[in-house]
Amino acid sequence: MENNIQFVLLKPELYNAYIEIGTKAYNQHYKHLWPNGDTTTYIKNSFTEEVLLNEEQDEDTVLYLIQTNSTYVGILKITLHKKLQEYSQADALYLDKIYILNEFSGKGLGSKSLKFVEQIAIDYSKKAIFLESMQKGLALPFYLSHSYTIVANTQVPFNNVIEEEKPMYLLQKNL
Template sequence: MKDIVHFEPLTQEKYATYITVGTKAYNQHYRHLWPKGDSAPYIQSSFTEEVLLQEEQDTNTLLFLIHHNKKTVGILKISLKKALDSYSREEALYVDKIYIIKEATGKGIGKKVLQFVELRAKELKKRIIWLDTMQKGPALHFYLKNGFKKHSTTEIPFPQAIEEKKPMFIMTKTVSKVSTLR
């Protein structure tokens, strides 16, 4: 069977799936950032029907379910216009969330997600794609391997997170121009 990765735009009928998969994937990878593993502050700010309804109504936000061979394995959230330093809102696309359940990691899905994001950025004539990632862990190595560079530092914006686990990098990738045949 050929590996097929499909991106389904989120609709209200699929909120429960997005919440379930997003929460599961987040907790599988990031529960260690929270005292006693209690990720509730983040989950409540990201994975409720109220939050999703607000995000879905925001024309600057795109939400997707990620499917691999017809199974929902992750979520993707993109902000179409979000400035970074000298890059204007029109020039920069922000990847807010890529969460893939542990059972589906290591199968090339993350790479397909980044290709999908880059294609969208090219269509929108963006100059850069940017995102935040933990300073320690497999995500950093994954982004570096896929052409992202360390830009600057930031930290988890939740006061409840464990202080020494808060450091993050802002990563950027220049969007290559779409080649045209003449």
């Protein structure tokens, strides 16, 4: 499967697919963060046509659908230029979202996606890639196994997330 992966740059005609895949993948992985599993706050801030239109107007934001064969299986959101830690906007890339549907997890798509993002960072002459990961769960060991290191504590930025589920880490990979 890993060889058949494509990263499809988001265009308006693909918004519905991005919204559907992003919402489904987020709910599969992160419903437990929210009281009664109600992810509405996150979905309204991430996966609406209005949000996508605004993100598309931001020249630093790049959105992709992850496709294998003819099926969309995940999404990527990248901020090309972002000041983080001691790095200037020119030197850091931020991987804002990488969500893959549960049924496609464990098949190399996450690793291939990280390599894709790393190549973008190299193409833009970045010195580091940053991302955030929940402190609990499967994502953290995955990122650590791909040479990311924990550089700071952060938390989910929404007030209505369950308090003990808020802790996150900021991770960095030097290039």
